[in-house]
Each structure stands twice: as C-alpha cells, then as structure tokens.
Amino acid sequence: MKLVYFNILILLVYFYGQVCSKPTVRNETIQNKHGNSTERLLKSRICYNDGDCSAHEQCRDRVCICVDGWVTQNEKKPCSYEQKSKWTAFLLSLFVGSFGADWFYLSRSTAKYIVAGVFKILVSCGCCCSMLAAGCGKESSIGAFFRCLRVLAGIASSIWWLTDWIRILAGSFPDGNGIALK
Secondary structure (H helix, E strand, O other), X not given: OHHHHHHHHHHHHHHHHHHOOOEEEEEEEEEOOOOOEEXXXXXXXXXXXXXXXXXXXXXXOOEEEEOOOEXXXXXXXXXXXXXXXXXXXXXXXXXXXXXXXXXXXXXXXXXXXXXXXXXXXXXXXXHHHHHHHHHHOOOOXXXXXXXXHHHHHHHHHHHHHHHHHHHHHHOOOOOOOOOOOO
C-alpha cells in the first residue's frame, strides 16, 4: 500500500513539473544607459510550446525568451517593454529634428529628454528669430549682435543635429529609460 502512495506521489510530482512553469536562471545581454553591453541573470520559465510563455515571449530550447523588439526591464513582468525604433528616431531627427521631435520620441516621459527637446527648439527658434532681427537693424550694433547670434545658433543647431544622427545610427542613443534602440 505504501508503494502505491509513493508511486502516486511520484506521478503527481512528475505531472506538476510538466504542467507548471518552473523558474530557471538564464543569462541575457542588455545595453545600459551608456550603450555598454552588460550580462545579467534573469529568472525565466521552462516551456514546452509558445503557449507556456507570455504575450511577447517565444519558447526556444525549453526557455521563454523575448521576441525581437521587446526586452525585460522589470523582473516581475518579463518582456513587457517595447524598444523604440532606431530608424523612426533617425527619420524624425532628419526631417523635424530641429524641433526636438527625436528627443520627444525617445523621452518615455523622462524629464531630461523632454528638457533637451525643448532646448533644441529654443536653439532653432533663436536662429530664426535672430535672422529676422538682424534684418531690422542692418547698420546698428544691435543688428551685428543678432547676425552673430544667428551664426552661433545655426552652428550649434547643425552640430547638435549631426551629433544626434551619428548617435542614433551608431546605436549609442538609448531611449529615456536607458534601453537601446532596436
């Protein structure tokens, strides 16, 4: 009789292991805020098919891993953070970058990215406003000041714009939460 109970217990343990996901530890390489790759251990679930994993995970080699474009930012919610697109950020920077659109796109409600976007707008507007003001007082010292301001703001805006392009295309421009672009 004890042998029957023991066999039933073994079967229950076996089926429990087959049905329930067991946590396991795996390595995942991520990029931090500075674009450097770091490796960290993540607890993940053993799986037998994609149905055992969450919405943005796939079952590979009996372990749930994130699908392309999704990363784990919070250990309690695996694969719940969608990465921003590198090409969308680049195109925004290319066409409306002088208005800080690329910084607003990547901000993720992070104050420093929003402030940088607003400052980029101010630098670009400073270039345009000083252009108008320089035309008003052509012969005065105020006109010379605004012409100088226009040149400096134009140079600063162009350098910032070009730097953003290079950072985005090189993959060293993370989003507001420090996650690399896909």
